[in-house]
Amino acid sequence: MAELRLTGRSASSGFFEGPVIILTDTAATRVSSGNPSIEAEILRKSIESCRNSLVSLAESADGEAAEMLGFQVAMLEDDALAEGAFAAISQGIAAHEAWRDALNEEIKSYKDADDEYFRARAADLEDIRDGVMAELTGSSKKVDVPSGSILFSRDLPPSRFLKIDWSKGGALLLTEGSPTSHVAMLARSKNVPMIVNLGQIPAENGAFLLVDGGSGSVIVEATEASKREFREKREFEAKIDEMAEKAVRNPAVTRDGTSISVMINVADPLELDQLDWVKCDGIGLVRTEFLFTNERTFPAETPQYQIYRRMLEWANGRPVTIRTLDAGGDKPIPGLTIDGETNPFLGVRGVRLSLLRQDIFRVQLRALARAAVHGPLKVMVPMVTVPSELEQTKALMNEEIAALLAEGIPAALPQMGIMVEVPAAAIAIDLFDADFFSIGSNDLTQYVTAAGRDIGAVADLADTMNPAVLRLIGSVAAYGRTSGRDVSLCGDAGGDPRIIPALLKHGIRSVSVAPKLLARAKQAISEVDLGQMDEAMP
Amino acid sequence: MTVNPSAKPEFKSASGTALLVNAVGLHARPSVKLTQLAKSFSANISLATSVEGPWVDAKSPVKIMRIKAPKGTTLYFQALGDDCDAAVAALTDLVNRRFDETEDEGHG
Numbered sequence: 001m002a003e004l005r006l007t008g009r010s011a012s013s014g015f016f017e018g019p020v021i022i023l024t025d026t027a028a029t030r031v032s033s034g035n036p037s038i039e040a041e042i043l044r045k046s047i048e049s050c051r052n053s054l055v056s057l058a059e060s061a062d063g064e065a066a067e068m069l070g071f072q073v074a075m076l077e078d079d080a081l082a083e084g085a086f087a088a089i090s091q092g093i094a095a096h097e098a099w100r101d102a103l104n105e106e107i108k109s110y111k112d113a114d115d116e117y118f119r120a121r122a123a124d125l126e127d128i129r130d131g132v133m134a135e136l137t138g139s140s141k142k143v144d145v146p147s148g149s150i151l152f153s154r155d156l157p158p159s160r161f162l163k164i165d166w167s168k169g170g171a172l173l174l175t176e177g178s179p180t181s182h183v184a185m186l187a188r189s190k191n192v193p194m195i196v197n198l199g200q201i202p203a204e205n206g207a208f209l210l211v212d213g214g215s216g217s218v219i220v221e222a223t224e225a226s227k228r229e230f231r232e233k234r235e236f237e238a239k240i241d242e243m244a245e246k247a248v249r250n251p252a253v254t255r256d257g258t259s260i261s262v263m264i265n266v267a268d269p270l271e272l273d274q275l276d277w278v279k280c281d282g283i284g285l286v287r288t289e290f291l292f293t294n295e296r297t298f299p300a301e302t303p304q305y306q307i308y309r310r311m312l313e314w315a316n317g318r319p320v321t322i323r324t325l326d327a328g329g330d331k332p333i334p335g336l337t338i339d340g341e342t343n344p345f346l347g348v349r350g351v352r353l354s355l356l357r358q359d360i361f362r363v364q365l366r367a368l369a370r371a372a373v374h375g376p377l378k379v380m381v382p383m384v385t386v387p388s389e390l391e392q393t394k395a396l397m398n399e400e401i402a403a404l405l406a407e408g409i410p411a412a413l414p415q416m417g418i419m420v421e422v423p424a425a426a427i428a429i430d431l432f433d434a435d436f437f438s439i440g441s442n443d444l445t446q447y448v449t450a451a452g453r454d455i456g457a458v459a460d461l462a463d464t465m466n467p468a469v470l471r472l473i474g475s476v477a478a479y480g481r482t483s484g485r486d487v488s489l490c491g492d493a494g495g496d497p498r499i500i501p502a503l504l505k506h507g508i509r510s511v512s513v514a515p516k517l518l519a520r521a522k523q524a525i526s527e528v529d530l531g532q533m534d535e536a537m538p
Numbered sequence: 539m540t541v542n543p544s545a546k547p548e549f550k551s552a553s554g555t556a557l558l559v560n561a562v563g564l565h566a567r568p569s570v571k572l573t574q575l576a577k578s579f580s581a582n583i584s585l586a587t588s589v590e591g592p593w594v595d596a597k598s599p600v601k602i603m604r605i606k607a608p609k610g611t612t613l614y615f616q617a618l619g620d621d622c623d624a625a626v627a628a629l630t631d632l633v634n635r636r637f638d639e640t641e642d643e644g645h646g
Contacts, residue, residue, distance in 0.1 A: 071566040071599075074573065080600040109604065117562045118606045124566070306609065310561060 004220040006198055008173070011184040013214030013516065014193035015234040016171040017227075019206045021145060023153040030137045032094030039095040040086055046095070046135035051076040054131070057162055065162055065186065072128050072159070081106070081128075096136045103129035115303055116269070127157040150209050152201050158183045166192050171211040173198055173218060185273065214516075244519030248279050252522040254504065255529040261510035262521055263321075265490055269307055272314045275515050282318035283311060284438065284512020285380070285490040288325050288364070292333050298360050304367035312375035319376045321438060321490075321512075323419065324364055324393075326350045326382040329443075336360070345443075345452065350383025350419075355392055365393075366400045372414040380438050384418040387431050417486075423447050426472045429479045437480055438512075441491025445469050464493040467538040470506050477507030488512055497524035505533045552622040554615050556633035563608040568637040573599045575632055581619030583629070587611050596629065 033039055051073055058069040075081055084102035089095060103125060110122040145151060148168035155176050161183045164170070172187055177196035187194040193213025203209065203220045210219040210230045214237070219226055252260040263284030266272065291299050291307075312320050327333045328349025336357065341347035354361040368379050381393050394416050404411035417436035420426050421443035429437065441464050446453045448469050451461035464470070473489065480487030488510035493499040495513030497520060503511065504525070513521045558564060564572070576583045576596040584593035587607055594601040596615065607613065613633055617625045632638075 067567060071570055074570045074599045075603075078573075078598050078600040080595070080598045106600075106604075109606075113606050115563065115606060115608050117565050118603075121566055121603070302608070302610070306561065 002221070003223050003226060004202055006202070006218040006220070008195040008198035008216045008218070010194075010214055010216040010516075011174075011177065011196045012172075012187040012192060012194035014171075014191055015213070015230070015237070016150060016169055016193050016211045017209065017230070018148060018150050018170075020150045020152050020173075020203055020209050022201055022203070022205050023151060023156075030094070030096050032096075036090050036092060039089045039093075039098070042136065043082065043085060043089065043095040043099055043132075046099075046132050047076055047082060050128075050131040050135050053163075054159060057159065061162060064189070065158075068124065068158060069162070072124055072131075075125075075128055076132075096133060099132055099136065100129065103132075114300060116299075116307060120270075123158070127159050130157050131159055150211060152203070156183050158186055161186050166190050171195075171209075171213065173209075173211065175199055175201060185270070240523065241519065244523040247522050247526060248519040249276075250522075251281070252525040254525055255527065256531045258504075258509070258530055260504065260525050261488070262518060262525070263319075263488065263490075263510070263512040264515045264518060265512050266311070266515075269311065271515060272311065277314060277316050277318065279518055280318075280515075281510075282315055283320040283322075284488050284510070286311060286320065286322040288323060289327060289331050289333070291325075292327075292336075298336075298363065301363050301367045301370075304364060305370045308367060308371035308377070309374050312371060312377060315375065317375065319378055321378040321380050321417075321436075321488075322368060322371075323380040323382055324351070324361070324368075325354055326419075328353050345446070351381050351389050351393060352383060352385075354381075355389065358396065362396060362400055365397050366404060366411075368414060369397065369401045369404060369411040370409060372412040373410045377414040378417055378436060379414045380417050380419050380436075382419040382440070383422060383443075384420075384432070385422045385424050387433065390416070390418055390432055390434055419490075420444065420476055421447065423472070426476055429476050430483070434485065436486040436488075437476055439473055439476055439487065439489040439491070439508075441469075441473070441489055441493040444472065444491070445493075448472065464491070464496075464499050465502060465538055470502055470538050473503065473508065474506035477509075481507065486510065495521045497521075500524040501528045501533070502537055504528050504530060505537060550620060550622055551616065551618050552626040553617070554626040554630045556613050556615070556630040558607060558609055558611045558613060558633060560636040560639055561609055562639075563611065564602060564605060564613070566603070567639065569599050569602045571637050572629065572632060573597050573602060575628055576625070579617070579619070579621045579625035579628070581617040581622040581625045583615065583617045583622075583625055586614045589614055 054069050054073050058066055058073065061069055082102065085098040088098035088101065107122050107125045110118055110125055113119050145164050147165040148170050150171045150173065152173045155174055156172065170192055172192055172194040174196045175198050178184065184194060193211050195213055195216045195218065207220055210222050210227065252262045254260065261281040263282045264280045265285040266283055267287045268290050291304065308322060328337045328347060329345045337353065338348050348356065368377065371377055381390060384390050397416065401411045401413055415435035417438060418425065418432055418434045419440045420437050421440035425432060426444060442453060445464045446462050449461050449466055451458040453462045477487050489503060489508050490512040493503060494511030495517030500521065511521065560568060573596065583596040585596040586593045587605060594605065615626050615629050
C-alpha cells in the first residue's frame with residue numbers, strides 16, 4: 001500500500017505512532033422478544049449494568065471526569081429517565097427502540113435549551129443513551145482496546161474514552177467530532193493526541209499510522225523517509241515545548257528587557273476551562289459568533305450577559321476584549337447574513353450588518369453593558385470603515401445603558417474600540433475617536449494585498465510580512481503611542497514566530513493569540529532583541 | 539414564606555422559597571446535590587419555579603434537570619410529612635449557599 005496523508009482538525013496536540021484499531025458503529029442489531037414483560041426486564045437490567053460500570057469507572061476517575069460520571073449515574077438511578085420507555089414497551093415496542101426514542105426526546109429538550117450550560121448537557125444524555133444501547137445490543141463487551149492503540153471511529157462518547165487505558169499513550173482519530181466536545185477536553189487533559197473531522201477511514205485494521213495531533217495530520221503506511229521526518233519533528237517540538245512550558249507562566253519579555261503583553265483569542269467559552277489565566281495577560285479577542293453555532297436564533301440578553309460575565313471572572317481582573325458580532329465574509333450565518341453577495345468580504349459584514357440589524361445589535365450591547373459592571377471590559381467593533389460607524393455604535397450603547405439604569409439594572413460603559421482591518425481605517429487612524437485599536441492582521445493583510453486568504457493560488461501574496469502591511473501596522477502603533485490609546489494585534493501573525501520579530505520592530509507591544517500558541521509566542525518574543533534588529537527585515 | 543395553603547390537612551406540611559444565585563443555575567452538579575439532600579428526608583418534597591407549578595419531585599434529578607432553571611429563578615419548595623420543616627429549611631439553605639460551589643467553575 002502506498003503512503004497516504006490525511007488532514008483533519010486538531011483537537012489535542014501530540015505525536016503517536018502505531019497500529020490503528022477501527023471501531024465501527026454498533027448498529028442496534030437486537031431482535032425484540034415480542035413479550036412486553038421480558039422487554040421491560042431486559043431494559044431494567046441493561047440500565048442497571050450500565051450504571052454499575054459507570055460507578056466502577058467513577059471510583060478511579062478524578063476531577064471533572066468524576067463529576068461527569070456522578071451526574072450520569074444519578075440520572076440512570078432515577079426511574080423518571082426511563083418512564084417513557086417503559087410506557088412504550090407496555091404498548092408493544094421493543095426495548096431498544098423504546099429506550100432510544102425516549103432518550104432522543106429528552107436529548108432534544110436539552111439541545112433546544114436557551115441556556116448554553118444546559119445545551120452542553122445533551123452530550124451527557126447521548127452518552128447515557130449509547131451506554132444503555134450498548135448493553136441492550138451486547139456490543140459493550142465486543143471491543144477490547146489494548147493500551148497504546150490509535151483508535152479510529154466516527155465519534156466517541158466520553159465514558160468510552162474513560163474506559164480505555166491511555167497510560168501507554170495512544171491517539172484518537174474521529175471522522176466527525178468537535179474540538180470543543182467533552183471527549184476532546186478529556187483527551188487534552190490526558191495528553192492524548194486527537195484529530196477530528198477526518199472525513200473517512202482509508203486504512204484497514206492494524207495499519208501503521210503516524211499521528212501528529214497538533215497539525216491534525218495522519219500518515220498511513222508511511223515511507224521510511226516520512227517516518228524519519230516525523231520523528232525528527234517530534235523531537236524538535238518536544239525540545240521547543242520544554243523550553244516554552246518553562247516560560248509560559250512568566251510575562252513575555254524580549255531579550256533587551258521590553259515587556260510584551262500576550263493575550264488570548266477565544267472562539268468558544270469552553271476553551272477557558274482548559275486554561276490557567278496566569279499564563280496570559282487577558283483576553284484580546286472574543287469572537288462572539290459562537291453564540292450562533294447551536295441554534296438559529298440569537299441568544300437572549302441574560303444568557304449572553306452570563307457568558308460575558310463568566311469570561312471577566314475567569315480573567316480575574318485582567319482586561320477582556322469582546323468583539324461585537326462579526327458575521328459575513330467567511331463567517332456566514334443563515335438567516336442573518338445576506339446570501340448571494342458577489343464578494344462577501346467586500347459586502348455587508350461586521351458592523352455594517354450590525355447597524356442594519358439593530359434588533360440583534362442592541363441586545364448584544366445591553367448584555368455587554370451589564371457585564372462591564374464586573375470587570376475591565378473592552379468592546380471591539382469589527383469592520384469599521386468610517387468614523388460615523390463607531391459614533392453610531394457608541395450612541396446605541398449609551399441609549400441602552402440609560403434604558404438599563406432606568407429599569408434599575410446595573411450597567412456600565414465599557415471601553416469602546418475598533419478593529420483595524422479595513423485599510424481606510426488603518427490609513428486615516430487619527431480620524432477615529434476610539435478608546436483602543438486592535439489590529440486584525442488577517443483581514444488587513446488580505447485587503448491591503450488584494451489577495452484572498454482562502455484562495456490557494458494567491459495565498460503567498462496574502463503575507464503579513466509584505467512591507468506595505470507592516471508599515472500600516474507601524475503607523476497605527478505609532479499613533480496609539482502618541483495619542484495614549486492601547487494598540488494590540490489579534491490576527492494569526494501575532495502567534496507566528498516568523499512574523500513576531502517584524503511586528504515588534506514596527507512598534508507592536510501587545511498581541512493576542514490562540515491559546516495553544518501562547519507558549520510558542522512567548523518563546524519567540526524572548527528571542528527578539530529590539531536593540532539589534534536585522535536591518536534587512538521589512 | 540407561605541406558598542401553598544392548600545396542602546392536605548392530614549399531613550404536616552411546610553413550604554419555602556429560595557432564589558437561585560449561583561452562576562450556572564439548577565444545573566447538573568447542583569441538581570445532583572439538591573436531590574441527594576432531598577432523599578435524606580422522608581417527607582414528600584416538590585419543587586416548582588412558580589406558585590402555580592408545575593410541581594416536580596425534588597428527589598428526581600431527571601425531572602429537576604427538565605426544568606432547566608437558570609440563575610435568577612425563584613425556587614418554590616413544598617414538603618409533606620413528619621420532617622417537612624427540616625427538609626424545606628435544609629433545601630432553601632443549600633440554594634442560598636450557592637450549592638457550596640465556587641463561582642468560577644465553568645463546568646457544572
